[in-house]
Amino acid sequence: MIRTALLCACLLAAGPALAQSCPVKIGGVLPLTGSMAPITKKIAQAAELAIEHINQGGGIKGCPVQFILRDDQGQPTVGVDAAKYLVEVERVPAFTGTISSGITGPIIASVTAPSKVVQITCCSTASTFTLDGRSGGYFFRTIPTSKTQAYATASETVRRGFKKTVVIYVNTDFGTDMVRFYKAAATKLGGEVIAEVPYNDNQPSYRAEVSRALAAKPESMLLVGFPKDAVTIVREWLSLGGTRNVALNNSMRTMDFVNGVGAKFVEDFFGMDNAQVAGPHVDAFNKAFEEKFKTDSKGPGVHTQYDALMVMALAMNIGKDLSGPSIKDSVRLVHVANGSPVGTGPAEFKKAGELIKAGKPIKYFGATGPIEFDANGDVTGPALVWKIKDGQIVTDRVISIEEMQALFKRVGN
Amino acid sequence: MFTGIASYLVFFACVVLILGIITLGLNLQWGFTGLFNAGIVGFYAIGAYTHAILTAAPQPQYLGNFGLPWGVGVLAAMAVTALAAWLIGLVTIRLRGDYLAIATFGIAVSIQLVTLNWEPLTGGSQGLSRIPKPLAGVFDSPLAFNLWFLCLLGALTAVIYAALERILRSPWGRVLRAIREDETAAVALGKSARRFRLEAFVLGSTLMGLAGALYVSFIGFVSPFDFLPIVTFQVWAMLIVGGSGNNRGALLGALVVWAIWAASGVVVSKLVPPSHAAQGAAIQVILIGLVLVLVLLYRPRGLIGEKAVVSRHAGD
Numbered sequence: 001m002i003r004t005a006l007l008c009a010c011l012l013a014a015g016p017a018l019a020q021s022c023p024v025k026i027g028g029v030l031p032l033t034g035s036m037a038p039i040t041k042k043i044a045q046a047a048e049l050a051i052e053h054i055n056q057g058g059g060i061k062g063c064p065v066q067f068i069l070r071d072d073q074g075q076p077t078v079g080v081d082a083a084k085y086l087v088e089v090e091r092v093p094a095f096t097g098t099i100s101s102g103i104t105g106p107i108i109a110s111v112t113a114p115s116k117v118v119q120i121t122c123c124s125t126a127s128t129f130t131l132d133g134r135s136g137g138y139f140f141r142t143i144p145t146s147k148t149q150a151y152a153t154a155s156e157t158v159r160r161g162f163k164k165t166v167v168i169y170v171n172t173d174f175g176t177d178m179v180r181f182y183k184a185a186a187t188k189l190g191g192e193v194i195a196e197v198p199y200n201d202n203q204p205s206y207r208a209e210v211s212r213a214l215a216a217k218p219e220s221m222l223l224v225g226f227p228k229d230a231v232t233i234v235r236e237w238l239s240l241g242g243t244r245n246v247a248l249n250n251s252m253r254t255m256d257f258v259n260g261v262g263a264k265f266v267e268d269f270f271g272m273d274n275a276q277v278a279g280p281h282v283d284a285f286n287k288a289f290e291e292k293f294k295t296d297s298k299g300p301g302v303h304t305q306y307d308a309l310m311v312m313a314l315a316m317n318i319g320k321d322l323s324g325p326s327i328k329d330s331v332r333l334v335h336v337a338n339g340s341p342v343g344t345g346p347a348e349f350k351k352a353g354e355l356i357k358a359g360k361p362i363k364y365f366g367a368t369g370p371i372e373f374d375a376n377g378d379v380t381g382p383a384l385v386w387k388i389k390d391g392q393i394v395t396d397r398v399i400s401i402e403e404m405q406a407l408f409k410r411v412g413n
Numbered sequence: 414m415f416t417g418i419a420s421y422l423v424f425f426a427c428v429v430l431i432l433g434i435i436t437l438g439l440n441l442q443w444g445f446t447g448l449f450n451a452g453i454v455g456f457y458a459i460g461a462y463t464h465a466i467l468t469a470a471p472q473p474q475y476l477g478n479f480g481l482p483w484g485v486g487v488l489a490a491m492a493v494t495a496l497a498a499w500l501i502g503l504v505t506i507r508l509r510g511d512y513l514a515i516a517t518f519g520i521a522v523s524i525q526l527v528t529l530n531w532e533p534l535t536g537g538s539q540g541l542s543r544i545p546k547p548l549a550g551v552f553d554s555p556l557a558f559n560l561w562f563l564c565l566l567g568a569l570t571a572v573i574y575a576a577l578e579r580i581l582r583s584p585w586g587r588v589l590r591a592i593r594e595d596e597t598a599a600v601a602l603g604k605s606a607r608r609f610r611l612e613a614f615v616l617g618s619t620l621m622g623l624a625g626a627l628y629v630s631f632i633g634f635v636s637p638f639d640f641l642p643i644v645t646f647q648v649w650a651m652l653i654v655g656g657s658g659n660n661r662g663a664l665l666g667a668l669v670v671w672a673i674w675a676a677s678g679v680v681v682s683k684l685v686p687p688s689h690a691a692q693g694a695a696i697q698v699i700l701i702g703l704v705l706v707l708v709l710l711y712r713p714r715g716l717i718g719e720k721a722v723v724s725r726h727a728g729d
Contacts, residue, residue, distance in 0.1 A: 032694030041691055048688050069687045070678055071694035076639050077428065080632065081675050088421035102638025105540050109633035114555040128539050134633075171529060173538040173636075200526070 022063035024322065026051070026312065027070075027086030029097035029107070034074030035202065036099050038256070039226075043122060043301040044069065045293050046367075047096065050309035053288070057349030060316045067309075068092065072103050079103040083111040093322045094118045094312050099301065101126035101173045108135050116324035118331065120312050122305035126173040130376035138328055140377040142304040142311065142368065144274050146174060149250060150181030151407050152383035152399050153222065153272045157247050158189040160270075165191060166218035168209060168233060170225035171198040178224045178249065185411045194218060201229050210236045220245035227252055231260035238265055247271060251300050253386055253393055263391030274304070274368055275384035275398050281343030285367035288345060297367075298393065307366035310344065314364060317356050335372045339363035370401070380404065416556070423559045425675060430566040431628050433667035436651045437573060437660060438620030444658040444719070445581060446613040447593035448506075451514040453621055453648050455521030458640040459497050460490040460622025462528055462535055465635045470543040476533045483547040487626045494622025495615050502614045506607060521645065529637040540636025544629050562631055569627075570664070573620065577660055589613055647674075654708050656715025665716055673704050 028047060030040050051067040059065055068090055072079030079098055086092045095117050098104050104124035112119040113136045120140045127145055129135060157165060167182065169175035175198065183193045195216035199209045210233060213221065220243060223230055230252055238244075238261075248257075248271035258266055285306060289297035297303065312327075314334040319326035339361035342352040352362050364371050369381055382404055385396040399407075435457060442448040466477030468486040481489075505516045528535045535541065547565070552558040580586055591599040592606050600606050629635040647670065655666020677700045685693030708716070 030690075032691045033698055037691070044687075044690055051687070067687050068682055069690040070682050071690070071697060073694075073698070075641065075643055076636070077644075078674065078678070081425070081428065082678055084424050085421055085675070085679060088417040088424070091417055100638060102538070102540060102636040105542065105636055106632045106634045106639075109542060109544075110631070114558070126539050128536075128542055134542050171538060173540070176532070176537055176539070198530075200529075 023066040024060045024063045024316070025066050025068060025090055025092045026309070027068050027083070027090060027092035027095045027097075029070050029072050029079050029082050029086070029095075029103075031074045031079075031099055031103075032069075032071040034072075036074055038228075039251075039300055040099065042293075042295075042297070042299045043099070043305045046122075046289065046297070046302045046305040047309055049289055049292055050306045050313075052292075053344070053346045053349055054309070054313045056346035058353045060313055061322065065313065072098050072100075074100060074103075076103045076106050080106050080110055083107045087111055087115050087117050092117070093324060094120070094316060094327055096120050096122070096305070096308050096312065099123040101129070105129065108139050113138050116328075118312065118315070118324055118327045120308040120331075122308045123301040125177065127177050128173075130378050135377070137377065138324065140308075140311075140331055140373055142307040142366070142371060142379055143301070144381045144383075145378050146177035147181045148381060148383060148404065149272050149274070150178050151185045151411055152385075152404065153178075153247060153249070154182050154185035154189055154191060154411075155399070155407050156270070156272065156385050157220065157222065158186060158191045160245075162191055162220040162245060162247070164194050164217070164219040165222055166195045166197065166213045166216050166220075167193055167222045167224065168197045168199060168206075168213050168237075169223075170229065171200055175224050182222065182224075185407075188411050199225070199229065199233070201226060203229070203232075205236070206233045207236055207240075209233070210240055210242070213237075214240055214242060219243055220247070222247045222249075223252070224249045225251065227254055227257040227260065230257055234261045234266065244268065250274065254299055255393065258388055258391065258393065263388070266388050267391075268387060268389070270385055270387035270396060273300075273384050273386060275382035275400075279343075279365065279369070281345075281348070281365040282367055282369070284348070285344040303367035306344070307368050307371055310349070310366055311364065311371055313349070314352055314356075314362065317353055318362075331377075332373050334362060334364040335370060336361040336363055341365055380408075420556045420559065423556065423563050425671075427559060427563050427566055427631055429668050429671050430563070430570050431624050431631065432648065432651060432671055433570060433664045434566075434573060434624040434627070435621050435648050436655065436663040436667045437570075437577060438617040438624070439648055439652050440617075440657065440660060440663040441577060441581075441589075441613055441620070442617035443652065444663070445586065445593060446589045446610060448610060448614055448617075449510050449514040450517050450614070450617070451645060451649075452501075452517030452519075452521030452524075454640045454642060454644040455517070455524040456494050456498060456618040456621035457625040457628075457644065458521075458524050458528055458637075460494045460625030461629045461635050461639065462541075462625075463490040463493040463622070464626035465541045465544050465629045466534060468545055468630070469541050470545065472543070474533070475536060475541070477535075478541070478543075483545065483630060486630070487623065490626035491619050491623050494625070495619040498615045498618030498622075499611070502611045502618075506611050506614055518642070518645070521640075522642065525637055525640045528640065536636070538637060540634060540638075542634050544633050544635065546630055546633050566627065569623075574660055574664070581660075585609075585612075647671075650705055652715075654705065654712075654715060656718040658719030659715070659717050662715050662717040662719075669708075669716065670705070673701055677701055677704075 070082035101124045197213045250273040315330035319330040383399040387396045464486040469478040552561045651666035651670045656662025681693040681697045
């Protein structure tokens with residue numbers, strides 16, 4: 001009896017390691033419906049492209065990859081249920097998702113971390129997730145946290161001589177983080193924040209918030225939010241006589257925003273995003289995306305979602321088996337200082353696979369540039385300044401990783 | 414494979430029982446007393462946040478996070494929700510039908526906005542993490558913990574069900590139904606409709622607060638995104654589908670509606686290739702609506718509606 005029990009226990013413990021069955025499953029949860037759906041479409045396409053590249057490049061451990069994508073409907077209980085199903089019933093050893101931090105949080109706390117499943121998100125930036133130690137090291141994100149973007153924004157607004165800045169921000173974890181870090185950095189660098197005005201999303205009008213911001217007599221504005229509401233806010237801001245010294249965050253880097261307000265009104269507005277550093281690995285991704293989906297790859301989360309899955313697949317190939325702990329320990333091995341550089345696309349993934357098989361270290365340069373995780377599972381990255389010129393979104397300049405590191409030193413962590 | 418399915422089903426059952434407890438609370442208010450509470454999620458949030466603030470591990474940036482034991486959190490969640498419901502009830506309970514619905518809906522939205530904005534206490538949109546799960550140290554694998562929590566929830570639900578059945582058969586319960594059917598007649602018989610309505614409102618809301626506390630200690634995380642108005646709608650759907658005025662119907666409704674929600678996602682992910690996941694997700698939402706409509710068309714009183722009893726002695 002005892003022996004049978006022990007045998008069962010052994011089999012159960014060895015289960016994930018033994019099962020090297022094809023196909024290898026990867027789970028994902030994204031808000032395919034609900035208020036985030038317009039942003040999610042391209043993110044889901046980036047995920048699809050990554051899986052296609054992984055499969056064309058030899059798959060994971062010689063097996064094709066099956067991607068199972070579920071919808072969280074923008075609702076935590078739905079997202080958690082879908083994640084639990086993927087982890088328990090589909091037995092996915094690794095998981096990507098989701099966008100809203102209010103859903104990513106409970107998934108970490110109740111599904112992935114307790115079950116030791118690696119979770120890599122493209123888009124959730126709440127600073128608590130990687131700092132409070134609850135994830136047990138199983139949570140990573142390929143999007144630089146709000147801090148990178150906030151510091152870069154502060155350095156750019158100061159460089160452009162913004163004085164008496166008012167910040168209007170969406171009242172989410174993302175918005176509050178951005179304001180906190182922006183204010184800290186701007187103050188240090190010689191700027192000045194004279195008022196902070198939060199807004200709640202999906203309102204028909206933001207006249208009250210805009211009036212409150214204008215009451216402080218600002219000479220410039222930083223707007224942190226999402227395109228749909230931002231259109232309303234900018235229109236009201238301009239019609240009530242607000243200045244045209246306006247800085248924006250990454251979400252507004254979409255033609256929906258530019259056309260929503262009217263291109264001529266937002267001329268010379270600028271914003272920040274995670275840099276899609278120039279280079280063959282970035283071009284390869286952009287080209288592949290445009291060819292497959294007949295649309296450009298601009299948009300929040302598109303590049304980071306691709307990298308989330310590529311990093312995951314590389315780590316799964318590096319790890320000795322497909323157990324959670326093994327994948328987790330391999331995630332940081334996708335970008336080793338003395339490794340051979342590998343980029344995006346199926347051929348590069350294949351090359352990486354051969355290097356890994358030969359026991360050689362690799363150095364992954366993804367769609368968002370070099371992917372290097374810090375001790376918390378966060379990436380640091382270069383930032384990019386974009387602006388609206390003749391009704392088009394164009395890149396103004398890139399703030400390199402080295403400049404970012406110097407900036408972090410000046411502001412202090 | 415089978416342990417996986419079992420593990421998922423245990424998790425699923427826990428969520429169903431938590432939703433079931435809320436539905437029992439709503440059944441007491443709507444099914445038996447006729448109170449149109451459209452602010453369910455508000456009371457659920459008060460219980461959840463009370464528990465989280467009292468039990469979460471201390472962190473310097475928050476006012477709360479007292480690290481108190483689980484039991485204290487649960488009892489306090491019920492007490493605070495009861496107090497809040499009593500205060501809200503004092504001003505709103507005289508409102509009839511849809512007027513009460515609008516008032517409670519507004520209050521629930523306000524409560525959610527407070528949780529979003531009172532950052533030092535609630536963590537704002539970052540949410541509160543590090544909420545301890547009861548006896549998580551003893552039951553250290555996810556399946557073991559979920560099994561233990563399921564037993565706990567099962568026992569609690571059984572106690573609540575038995576207690577509700579008992580008090581609803583008592584003279585107190587008969588007055589509630591009398592008020593629901595004809596308030597003027599009940600008042601004419603010397604009953605204080607206002608007092609009974611308030612009592613039912615507070616008791617039902619307390620159950621919602623309890624469910625909130627159970628939910629956060631089961632998940633270990635709470636944020637304002639957990640308390641969007643959609644939750645209120647889901648609980649109403651559960652009660653209507655299961656059978657308003659019947660406690661077993663309330664529990665069955667929680668099971669059926671949540672199963673539709675979860676299963677439709679599985680079905681869609683099996684049938685629709687990932688390249689069309691966005692369209693599939695839209696179909697899932699349509700499916701949920703369709704099934705709810707079908708249930709209501711074919712079972713307008715719910716799956717198991719209220720038993721129409723004139724008198725227990727009428728058939729003799």
